[in-house]
Amino acid sequence: MAVSRIGRIVAASCRLPVTVLLVALLLTAAALLYTARHFAITTDTAELISTELTYRQHELAYDAAFPQFQDVIVAVVEGATPELADASASRLVEALQAQPALFRAARQPDGGAFFARNGLLLLPTARVQATMEQLVRAQPFLGPLAADPSLRGVMGVIGTALQGVEGGQARLDDIAPAMAAIAGTAEAALAGRPAFFSWRDLIAGSAAGSRETRRILLVQPVMDYAALQPGAAASAAIRDTARRLGMDPAHGVTLRLTGPVPLADEEFATLAQDAELVTGAMVAALLLVLWLAVRSVRCMVAILVTTLLGLVMTTGAGLLATGRFNLISVAFIPLFVGLGIDFAIQFCVRYLAERRLGSGLHGALAATGSGIGRALALAAAAICVGFFAFLPTSFIGVAELGAIAGLGMIIAFALSITLLPALLTLLHPAGGRAEMGYAALAPIEAVLRGNRRAVLVVAALVGAGSVALLPWVRFDFNPLNLRSEAVESMATLRILMADPDRTPNTVSVLVPSLEQAPAMARRLQALPAVSHTVTLDSFIPDQQAEKLALIRDAAALLEPTLEGVERLPPPDDAAQIDSLRRTAAALRQGAGQAGDPAAVTARRLAAALDQLAAAPPATRAAVATALVEPLGILLEQVRAMLEAGPVSRQTLPPELVADWLTADGRARVEAFPHSDASDDASLQRFSTAIQAIAPDAAGTPISIKGAGDAIVTAFLQAALLSALAITLLLALVLRRSRDVLLTMLPVLLSAALTLASCVVFDLPLNFANIIALPLLLGIGVAFNIYFVMAWRAGEAHPLQSSLTRAVVFSALTTATAFGALWLSSHPGTASMGRLLMVSLGWELLVTLLVRPALLAVPPTEHQEVV
Template sequence: MKILTGAGSHFFAHWTAFSYRQAIWIIILAFVAAVLSITYTVNNLGVQTDTTDMLSEDVPFRINHKRYKEAFPQYEDALLLVVDAPTPEQAHETAKQLTYYLQNDDAHFYEASYLSGDSFFEQNGLLYKNLSELENITDQLAAAQPLIARLAENPTLETFLSVLSEAVVEINSGRNLELETVFNGVSSTLDARLAGEPRALSWQILFNGERQTGLYQELILTRPKHDYAQLFAAEQSMNAVRETAMDMGLTHDSPVKLRITGEAALAFDELNSAMHGAQSAGILALVLVIVVLLVAVRSVGAIMTVMLTLILGLILTAAFATFAVGHLNLISIAFAVLYIGLGVDYAIHFLLRHEEIRKNGSPVIQALPMAGGDIGRALTICAVTTAIGFYAFIPTSYDGVAELGLISGSGMIISLLVTLTIVPALQRFFPIQPIKPLISVKPVHTVLEWPIHARKSIFILTICAALLSIFALPQIKFDYNLLNLNDPRAESVETFRELLENSDDSPWHIIALADNRDETVRLVQQLSGLQEVDKAVTLLDFVPKHQEEKIRLIEEMAMTLGPISFVPSSQKRVNIDEQRIVLVDLKRELSRFLDEQSAHQASQAAKNLHASVRNLLSRLNALSEGEARESLLFEVEYDLLHLLPVSLQRLQLALGASTFTLEDIPESVKMHWLSKQGIYRIAVYPADNISDNNALKMFVRAVQDVTPGATGVPVISLEAGKAVVDAFIHAFSLAIIGVVVALLVLLRCLKSTVLVLVPLILAALFTGAVTVLMGLPFNFANVIALPLILGIGIDCSVHMVHRSRNNGEAYENLLYTSTARAIYYSALTTMAGFGSLIFSQHQGTTSMGLLLLIGVVLTLVCVLIILPVLLHAANHKPST
């Protein structure tokens, strides 16, 4: 076994021997350094969870977004509260009450607004309907007026059913009454109660002549007070919303539900799912890594050496991050992942090389300096080149990645120093013993022997695979959709996707700003003409057209309805017999109508109501106790009538509408569309579903062609994705140049430098091609795996080339050395440690784990199969 001698080797040998001899003091100093580092880090390291701060403020789209935030701060990091209710009345009242509470919660919110509940829209809401809709409402009110008047005097179930019976008699006698909507509404309400899923009758829906279906939504926009020094910046404000909702009775079993989404909630759920996923994966990863280390070193002491070295290096790197940067962000926090993935390699290589040298019977005091002298140079080359690769991220405009590069690059130097110092010291207490390598196992031996006899086949397969990969590279995609990173089962994500399906009020719309009214009109005309745009909404759209004609129809409604006020309902006990009589009467009249008017347009609705009344009577007859019957009838009365006073009150308020101009719109509404600086806000909605990346890109680019200063989530997603891609292309270009220069300087051999780089390039090509084949796009999360794959590729190639070049190992022996075993086991620890991320609920983390698995496996193939063949070809001239 040839051990390289030279100044470098002597230096590392003396370093290792000194650490071994002074083990006690070194371990004490390491412990003190760890304690001081932990104390310093805990007291001084901050956390920034605002993702926009990860990009340079000089990026154009950030400048545009900053202008928008200054003009309309209420939309920055907002929470969007979605109230779902069986009726529009319940949704409206709940949203209005919740908004009132949140507006008075100064501790957690700057403001809260519910535009639909603003008094201006409550009074003038009818003016936003078209003329045909108003005419229909007028007809419905005319038909319902007698019923409403009777119920106002005596709001009981008997009155309601009696009036319905009289109405059935009227239409059976030939009178033209619009009762189909009423029949369907009452029937659905009765069926819901009998099915155990009670649903109130919406009189607002009846007045509009519509059918009551599904759930009705109202949206509340809140601007919470975030604390970005906390990991979960929106946690307190979200908890405040939920506590208020609970106080209002919005529980899981209540008919009205509250859901939270919006930018802040999505960020909260994304971070929450990522951390929970990492915790779950971490337990699995720890078990798998320990198993791999047991197989690799087969010694508890050696495992403790690896883990203690890794932990110390991680603590010192965190302290450096605290000193050099002062905070972590959602990107730079990945330094821990990168450090663990690469730092464990150094200790494994050192220990296995030491174990290999000890097989000749040398004592630790002799074998350890020999191992240090031999492996120290290789580890130094790995650390320097990997650090240069990370430092190449510093000049990018993506501050989050730049900070990651600084911390991770320095972490590699720290890992080198810790490995060369602590591992020899710990060998004083946990000396590794020679072990029988698993290479002696026949299946493993057979696999490693195959490339020896198939070098030409490997060359041909490699060239073909490389060419195919080059053709596949243009198909690599980047997923700009931030929703695809999150847990799809999270409430905020499900709710947000649901809102996206509604193009009328999609939360994913582009915001354009105009400096004056004329510019606003011009931009709206240009934007509305784009095929990618559904509509562009501004403050000017809040002045409805044809106001005079609409006011005449509204006045006609008011005359039709007349002055109606409800008499407070008495708390008398339900008269079961009287109500049964009116139910039987209604059933009889419906039967007569169906017999005599089977072709009437309301016959189907009457048939449904007849079945519902019959089922209600059957249920009453089936109940043996009087209290149960009384309770059922009381609940039916409540379902049918309790929303009528509220609906009528809102209608009467809306009947007081009057014409208005732009100047008459109140500040509570205007503030959302016209800033104090006189800047107009234009909301541009997409014509297509922009969850698709191509549709997103076309929509954003089309709008930007008209107004380059546009902003909003679609623009930020696309431009941030482009910035990330550009940053990584820039960084990797610099990294390759830096690594090449470093290898030439450190190896002082062009051939060796090329041999190190070829597996790296091949692994990159193959990884890109496999992502295309698997339909795995790059995204904001899994790009973090690329520096780790780059670092692993550099380290593995350097170790193989160094062992072949400096120790004179022949191809046939290279794969049987501790170097090949260390590469294999290091890769296994990385795959075990981070491959477990594929089980995370966070889709971005899952994709990162999958990409790491793909990249590391392909790197292993390139280094352990292709590179030895290349080394053999480089070291042997063809025979003549």
């Protein structure tokens, strides 16, 4: 019989404790060695879903067509001015391209010589005309500044303008914006603050927005897959390069990294950053709960050693079975700790109860194996079945968790009937000094048994109400919501998602040829959910003849001013001081005593220039740099802009063409959502509308929706499969349909209450916390098996027995293992701990309050449920 067989195994382990311990240590050492050599973990949420799914096939096909978009670091350069953004982005790209050992590619998709010359042509004709008119109006200033690009030259331009005001050719109001901007720059430098100035803003007459001050770089790093964070070295190199180039807030530039590589790396770092806190809290609480459970240091040592060695073995076995861990499968650690210690507590509490009855060490251990072995075996088998039920599903993340956790349950059970009794034999804990049951619960048990029908009716009503709430259970499909918003990569991604021109929430469609792209673009553009579309032809300007004519007309006036100008020698500090004082005097004379805003601004600038003339040379140098450097950038940009020429498919840069046209001639059409479509529901409508036209489309919104659908389907499949498998297992072992129902009904009630709590407390299910469901099933089945098996063996007062003590402290131990996850700053991990605490709370309440009423009627040999 199974009972006697497990009893004999326990007895044999007690006779050969040293041998059992040595074998366990050898297996642990082998697992540790294998883990050290083969440890791998992926933080890529895309790898949690099977590649056999249709949307994943389309996703992989798109990735293969455009590999330059895969494994990228998105470097977001923000400048205090457009000139700073442009210059910093260009210098960073050049510096990264010079490091081929770290970077396979680095580029600015909307930068380079082509866009410098022809970018203006991509704007509407009215914008081109306005820009040329602004430059022509600035021509009287651009010429002198091109000849003397210095602080002296800037002061000379202001002096010339003031002469025009004095002669009546201009008004002071005309130069008020320039005076205010220069005054602000000088005042910042005098106050010791960073000083920045934009000639582009001044000429345009308005402050630049993020479109002008934000630049996006795509960097493909050389990945180090031997490291836990494969792209961390490349990310660090980008930041180091930026620091060497002076790209920091003190110089008006901010660099932030996001994209698939930093997101994955920082996800792992976020998971690890609270490891000490979570582990410390878990261990401290475990020790406390274990002590309260067994009141024996030697039993605690035996339980902890058994659990630790089992965890190492499970880690090695899990890597051997799955090849790597993922963001979800790493949850096998608290799963094993919680459930493994459950087996150990059940064994030790029963052992201590046997000792209290007067049995000796070996006799108590053998009796424990015979008395509880079958229940432990059935519980372990049921939990394994529950976990293995996820193997056939497409949710690889939980399928791998199921494989590892299922193996762990086999290991935990094996160690609980071999290593644990061997350690107890070697440690020889005392027994019989404390009551292991709860005699004080006798009145409560009497009330529950005496009001059995009322308790069951209330439980049925509560269960029905919980089931009625199930349609409102919410699943958060978006894996980004599980990431910490505090990390740079995630915070930066949120900024880009709010940018209608740079949002990653786009959907791409591949058409067989470039000639078919316009038709597809028009079909997508007609969808209400689509803001606009982009194809390769989007980079071929319309109305080129009119725009080029405007540019040529402006060039006829501007080029003589900008080209062939002989630069004056740079001024020394004395010359700059003289120009500052002369300009200040001219400003006061021009403003006079007038009180209008322009005059007030002129006097403000005069005061700042006088202070600047009296300031240390370093302060004047800072102002000169703030004014002159963007001037040089502007002049180069204007020269390039005036060289614009006709654009055709043949003149487009090869790198740009490669982003929209595959080597085999297929063309990409990219659709953008409306700027207000940032929530998950809107993005789902956006992707669904596009898929109705192009079923093979790919993009982030489609991936999120497809992953969510796959997960829900996987859990429905696994829930049905595990419920059927566990029921069949219980039927084969218990051989009574009534006993099977008595085991499963509390599990179903606990599950319904947990899901109803998710609705009431607005706790959405997500990629991470959904593992609470298989855990709930495993623990629920285990607890109820213990009680049903004891009930079948004649236990008439379960609440007062040592079994209840074991179950209560087992639940507390598991809650401790998972509750510690609540302390994590990682949202996904914290949500996992939160939901698991809720599920364990309901499991314990149902076990203690409903279970006694269900078992109030003694079992009969042939009683069946019809």
